[in-house]
Structures are given as C-alpha cells and as structure tokens.
Amino acid sequence: xxxxxxxxxxxxxxxxxxxxxxxxxxxxxxxxxxxxxxxxxxxxxxxxxxxxxxxxxxxxxxxxxxxxxxxxxxxxxxxxxxxxxxxxxxxxxxxxxxxxxxxxxxxxxxxxxxxxxxxxxxxxxxxxxxxxxxxxxxxxxxxxxxxxxxxxxxxxxxxxxxxxxxxxxxxxxxxxxxxxxxxxxxxxxxxxxxxxxxxxxxxxxxxxxxxxxxxxxxxxxxxxxxxxxxxxxxxxxxxxxxxxxxxxxxxxxxxxxxxxxxxxxxxxxxxxxxxxxxxxxxxxxxxxxxxxxxxxxxxxxxxxxxxxxxxxxxxxxxxxxxxxxxxxxxxxxxxxxxxxxxxxxxxxxxxxxxxxxxxxxxxxxxxxxxxxxxxxxxxxxxxxxxxxxxxxxxxxxxxxxxxxxxxxxxxxxxxxxxxxxxxxxxxxxxxxxxxxxxxxxxxxxxxxxxxxxxxxxxxxxxxxxxxxxxxxxxxxxxxxxxxxxxxxxxxxxxxxxxxxxxxxxxxxxxxxxxxxxxxxxxxxxxxxxxxxxxxxxxxxxxxxxxxxxxxxxxxxxxxxxxxxxxxxxxxxxxxxxxxxxxxxxxxxxxxxxxxx
Ligand code: HAS
Ligand code: CU
Numbered sequence: 001x002x003x004x005x006x007x008x009x010x011x012x013x014x015x016x017x018x019x020x021x022x023x024x025x026x027x028x029x030x031x032x033x034x035x036x037x038x039x040x041x042x043x044x045x046x047x048x049x050x051x052x053x054x055x056x057x058x059x060x061x062x063x064x065x066x067x068x069x070x071x072x073x074x075x076x077x078x079x080x081x082x083x084x085x086x087x088x089x090x091x092x093x094x095x096x097x098x099x100x101x102x103x104x105x106x107x108x109x110x111x112x113x114x115x116x117x118x119x120x121x122x123x124x125x126x127x128x129x130x131x132x133x134x135x136x137x138x139x140x141x142x143x144x145x146x147x148x149x150x151x152x153x154x155x156x157x158x159x160x161x162x163x164x165x166x167x168x169x170x171x172x173x174x175x176x177x178x179x180x181x182x183x184x185x186x187x188x189x190x191x192x193x194x195x196x197x198x199x200x201x202x203x204x205x206x207x208x209x210x211x212x213x214x215x216x217x218x219x220x221x222x223x224x225x226x227x228x229x230x231x232x233x234x235x236x237x238x239x240x241x242x243x244x245x246x247x248x249x250x251x252x253x254x255x256x257x258x259x260x261x262x263x264x265x266x267x268x269x270x271x272x273x274x275x276x277x278x279x280x281x282x283x284x285x286x287x288x289x290x291x292x293x294x295x296x297x298x299x300x301x302x303x304x305x306x307x308x309x310x311x312x313x314x315x316x317x318x319x320x321x322x323x324x325x326x327x328x329x330x331x332x333x334x335x336x337x338x339x340x341x342x343x344x345x346x347x348x349x350x351x352x353x354x355x356x357x358x359x360x361x362x363x364x365x366x367x368x369x370x371x372x373x374x375x376x377x378x379x380x381x382x383x384x385x386x387x388x389x390x391x392x393x394x395x396x397x398x399x400x401x402x403x404x405x406x407x408x409x410x411x412x413x414x415x416x417x418x419x420x421x422x423x424x425x426x427x428x429x430x431x432x433x434x435x436x437x438x439x440x441x442x443x444x445x446x447x448x449x450x451x452x453x454x455x456x457x458x459x460x461x462x463x464x465x466x467x468x469x470x471x472x473x474x475x476x477x478x479x480x481x482x483x484x485x486x487x488x489x490x491x492x493x494x495x496x497x498x499x500x501x502x503x504x505x506x507x508x509x510x511x512x513x514x515x516x517x518x519x520x521x522x523x524x525x526x527x528x529x530x531x532x533x534x535x536x537x538x539x540x541x542x543x544x545x546x547x548x549x550x551x552x553x554x555x556x557x558x559x560x561x562x563x564x565x566x567x568x569x570x571x572x573x574x575x576x577x578x579x580x581x582x583x584x585x586x587x588x589x590x591x592x593x594x595x596x
Pocket of ligand 2: 234235238282284285
C-alpha cells in the first residue's frame with residue numbers, strides 16, 4: 001500500500017472535489033441510517049408487544065422501510081463514499097471527471113428517493129402505491145413500478161461508479177505500467193467486479209419480469225425463477241456490504257492499533273476468493289424451496305463451506321496485525337498485549353467489537369449453511385439474529401467506527417466527542433448482544449421471523465415455548481439500546497460538522513509488514529479471476545435455472561400471457577432453453593458414466 005498522502009496533508013486538502021463526494025455519500029448513508037433506526041425501534045417494540053404505535057397491518061411497510069433503508073441505502077452509500085476515498089487516496093490521483101462522479105451519485109440519490117417514496121406511500125391509505133415487498137423483493141410479492149424503477153436507477157448509479165473507478169485506475173495504469181495495484185484499489189476493483197456479476201441477475205429479474213409484471217405488461221411470473229435470480233444476487237450482496245468493513249479492518253485498523261497490516265498478499269488472496277466464491281452459493285437461501293433439485297442445493301452448500309475460508313483468513317490476519325501493533329507499543333505475554341491497545345478510541349474499539357461479533361455471526365452462518373440444520377432455523381427469528389450480527393454489527397458498527405477516523409480526513413474537522421463515540425460503540429455492542437442472542441434463542445424455539453404478532457393470540461405460545469416472554473424483553477431492551485446508540489452517533493457527527501476547521505489531522509497509512517512485492521504477480525491478473533468466477537457461476541447456476549424454466553415456464557405455468565410484442569421473444573427463449581437443458585442433462589449423464 002502506498003503512503004499516498006504527505007504527512008501534513010489530509011485527504012480534503014489534497015482532493016477537495018473528491019472529499020465533497022465522499023461527504024455527500026456518507027451523509028446520504030447516515031440519513032438512511034436515521035430513517036432505518038426509526039423503523040427499527042417501531043418494529044422491535046411492536047413485535048415484542050411492548051408498545052404498538054402502528055396497526056399490525058402497517059407492519060410490512062415498516063419492515064420493508066427498515067430493511068431497504070438499512071441494507072440497501074445505508075450500506076451502499078457508505079460503500080461508494082469509502083471506495084471513492086480509498087481509490088483516490090491509494091492511486092494518489094483525482095478521479096477522471098468529477099462531473100461523472102456527481103452523475104452517479106445523483107442517480108443513486110434519485111433512485112433511492114423514488115424507491116423510498118413508494119415504500120413510505122404504504123402508510124397512506126388514500127395512495128394506491130404500496131411496495132410492502134421487504135428488502136428481498138421477489139415474487140409472489142409485487143410492488144408498485146416506482147419501487148423497481150428506483151432500484152434500477154440506483155443500481156445503474158453504482159455501475160457507473162464502478163466504471164468511474166475502473167477508468168481512473170486504467171489512467172493510473174498507463175502512467176505506471178509496472179507497478180503493483182495499490183492494495184485499496186485492488187480491493188475496490190475486485191469488489192466491483194463481483195458486484196457486476198451479482199447485479200446482472202437482479203437486473204434481469206427486475207427488467208424482464210418484476211417491472212413488466214408490475215406495469216401490467218405480463219400477467220404472471222415464475223416465482224421460483226425470480227427467487228433464484230434474487231438469491232443469485234442476494235448472497236453476494238452481503239459481501240458487498242462486508243467488503244468496505246474488511247477494507248477498514250485490513251488497511252485502517254492496524255494503523256489505529258499502532259502497527260501495520262501483517263500481510264498484503266494474504267489480503268489480496270482474500271479479496272480474490274470473495275470474487276470467485278461469493279456468487280455460486282446463493283441457493284443456500286433456498287434449501288427449503290420446492291422446485292430445485294437436492295443435488296444443486298448440495299453443490300451450493302459445498303461452495304458455501306469453501307467461502308468460509310476468506311473470512312477465517314481475515315480473522316487471522318487482522319488479529320495478527322492488531323497484535324503486531326500492540327507489541328510495537330510494548331505489549332507482551334500471551335494475552336497481555338491486549339492491554340497495549342488504544343481502547344479509548346471509538347474507531348478502534350468499535351471495529352474490534354464489530355470483529356468480535358462477526359466471529360459469532362460467522363458461526364451462526366455456518367449453522368445456516370448446513371443443509372440439514374438449516375431446516376431447523378429457516379424462516380425463524382434465528383435468521384434476523386444472524387444478520388444483525390453480520391450486516392447489523394460487523395458492517396454497521398465498523399462503518400460508524402470508521403467514520404470517527406475518516407471524517408476528520410475528509411473535512412478537517414475533529415470529532416466532537418470521542419467519549420460519546422466510545423460510549424456509543426460499546427452501547428451498540430451491548431444492545432446487539434442482548435437482541436441478537438435472544439433472537440437466535442427464539443428462533444430455536446420456533447418463533448417465526450417476519451410476523452407482527454409472533455405470539456399468535458389465542459394460541460398459548462408462551463407456555464408452549466418456555467422463555468418466550470423473557471427473550472422478548474431482551475429483544476426490546478437490546479433494540480432500544482441500538483436506537484439510542486444510533487442517535488448518539490448521528491448527534492456526535494452533526495456536532496462534529498459544526499466544529500471549526502483545523503489543520504494537523506492527517507493520518508497517513510503505513511505500509512504492510514509483508515508488502516505487495518511478496519504477492520505473486522498472478523494475484524493482480526483480474527482478467528483471469530473474472531473468467532474463473534464466471535465459469536463457477538455458470539457451473540452452479542446454468543442447470544438449476546434451465547430446469548426451473550423448463551419445468552415452470554419463463555413466466556410460470558400457462559405461457560401465452562404476454563402482450564403481443566413480447567411473446568415471440570419469450571417464446572424463442574423458452575424454445576432455446578429446452579434443447580439446451582436436454583443437451584446439458586445428457587452431457588452430465590455421460591460425465592457421471594465416465595466418472596463411474
Ligand atoms: Fe449470512 C442468511 C450463511 C455471512 C447476511 N445472511 C443471511 C441473511 C442476511 C445475511 C441478511 O447458508 C438473511 C437473508 C434473508 O432475509 O432471508 N452467512 C452465511 C455464511 C456466512 C454468512 C456461511 N451473512 C454473512 C454476512 C452477511 C450476511 C457477512 C452480511 C454482511 N446466511 C447464510 C445462510 C443464510 C444466511 C445459509 C440463509 C438462512 C435461511 O435459511 O434463510 C459466512 O460468510 C460467515 C463467515 C464468517 C466467519 C467469521 C470470521 C471472523 C472474523 C472476525 C475477526 C475478528 C476481529 C476482532 C477482527 C467464519 C473475520 C477480534 C477481536 C478481539 C477482541 C481479539
Ligand atoms: Cu447467503
């Protein structure tokens with residue numbers, strides 16, 4: 001990693017235009033976080049029957065708003081801000097054309113506003129525009145066209161952002177033909193490549209099926225197909241949330257700990273593994289779906305187990321880097337070094353607590369991924385327990401902690417109060433420990449997710465499942481602490497923005513202990529990795545998708561429901577798919593023979 005900034009210059013001193021984009025992206029993220037938090041607290045208190053300020057009929061509007069604002073707006077706006085910072089900083093050059101940069105930011109903002117309006121319209125009975133489809137917006141749930149249109153505009157925005165970064169990288173490459181790709185840029189490029197592969201399926205699902213269906217151009221869709229296309233995208237999207245956190249853990253956390261990244265080559269291996277393995281695993285969300293053969297589910301499970309590897313490598317490298325920092329600062333002993341770390345800094349403690357929780361979230365992910373144990377927890381509250389540890393803590397808490405470190409770099413304003421920051425990140429950890437643990441436990445009792453009234457009045461749920469009510473109390477308290485923590489974070493940031501500008505806030509990043517010169521050249525061969533990634537996706541998905549289409553039709557049973565102008569296109573596709581399925585089935589049958 002190059003130490004791109006001179007010691008005395010912050011990012012905003014050097015790249016004021018880019019810093020403005022980063023700030024705008026972060027502020028959009030935090031606005032979404034604010035809205036998401038309001039819906040979060042409403043929902044926790046409603047579900048646990050502590051306070052019901054909405055009618056249960058509005059529960060899915062609240063749940064959709066919470067999910068979409070948190071995991072689509074908050075995380076992705078933060079990502080584009082962070083990646084803009086990281087790429088510019090590590091290449092040490094401005095983006096090619098800042099007008100293009102503002103264009104993609106504008107598209108993302110407009111897109112999310114449209115989607116947000118369609119969701120919030122669900123609260124107004126007189127407006128017939130609801131989009132209560134949850135953040136997993138597959139059929140048979142249907143949203144107003146505005147919901148899908150907004151998403152399309154938002155995703156196109158992210159595509160242009162990726163192109164903006166790739167073009168800037170290529171310009172750098174022609175000036176530096178022989179240099180290794182700087183680590184942060186490498187992380188941006190591999191993550192965006194994964195994003196292009198992943199979003200291809202959701203774009204197809206929305207443009208070919210969901211949007212035409214919602215506009216009334218076609219009468220029906222094949223729900224298994226849209227679910228499968230959704231999860232083709234829906235698993236890699238979780239790594240799209242996670243990669244910004246990993247970037248901060250790899251490149252910023254070691255610096256805050258007073259040390260250096262342990263191994264640049266290992267970090268590259270991890271990002272390449274995510275590019276290769278994030279997509280061909282989506283069917284692990286569909287173990288209980290009918291219409292997909294067990295064999296395909298088994299392949300997805302096997303791939304998922306391989307996908308644990310990069311996170312396990314991350315646990316090792318990140319902890320090793322932190323330990324290195326502690327020992328540099330005089331830390332000794334087997335665990336004694338832990339006391340030589342800057343625990344008073346919210347940016348440090350926040351990221352460490354996020355990592356610690358991710359270890360637990362990773363374990364609940366392993367449980368999810370096992371086909372046989374998945375049947376026990378699928379569609380129970382265990383699953384929200386899992387993802388509040390992963391996206392809700394590993395990602396969200398790292399993003400908040402990262403903000404405490406990065407905001408001064410992009411604004412020249414010191415953080416208003418580190419004490420409030422420290423209190424806030426610890427409060428998040430406590431709140432989440434309570435809420436998520438109780439969610440996992442309720443899940444094991446069989447309490448369903450996505451239900452306004454899980455107690456099923458008239459049905460003696462509490463007595464049937466001992467501990468249900470105590471766990472509800474923990475969920476409600478935990479959720480409330482999370483809400484308070486979010487408000488403290490946002491308040492601290494708002495007060496920071498009111499601080500006067502000062503100089504001397506620059507924090508240049510140190511180079512790794514084992515640098516890029518130790519990394520095999522092949523790691524930087526993005527073309528090779530993209531090709532392998534595409535082959536793996538085809539291997540994992542071609543057969544299941546072909547089989548779904550063959551069995552259920554492109555648009556579900558009873559084909560012939562398209563308007564005149566689309567019919568020939570869809571029919572031709574369906575006709576083309578049939579012999580293809582036959583050919584691939586024959587080929588795999590003969591392969592099985594050969595192997596025997
Ligand atoms: Fe997951 C469902 C499997 C990771 C998010 N997941 C979900 C859903 C979401 C989600 C949102 O196989 C629900 C979707 C819905 O609404 O239906 N997940 C996994 C597996 C992993 C995993 C195997 N998930 C994530 C991440 C997410 C996320 C990351 C968001 C960011 N998940 C599943 C499955 C389902 C599922 C099934 C479907 C369940 C169902 O039936 O519906 C793995 O990637 C996890 C690997 C992680 C580890 C942990 C490594 C530990 C580290 C910590 C380092 C420590 C540090 C600090 C830095 C192996 C890296 C140390 C501190 C000190 C003090 C020393
Ligand atoms: Cu997944």
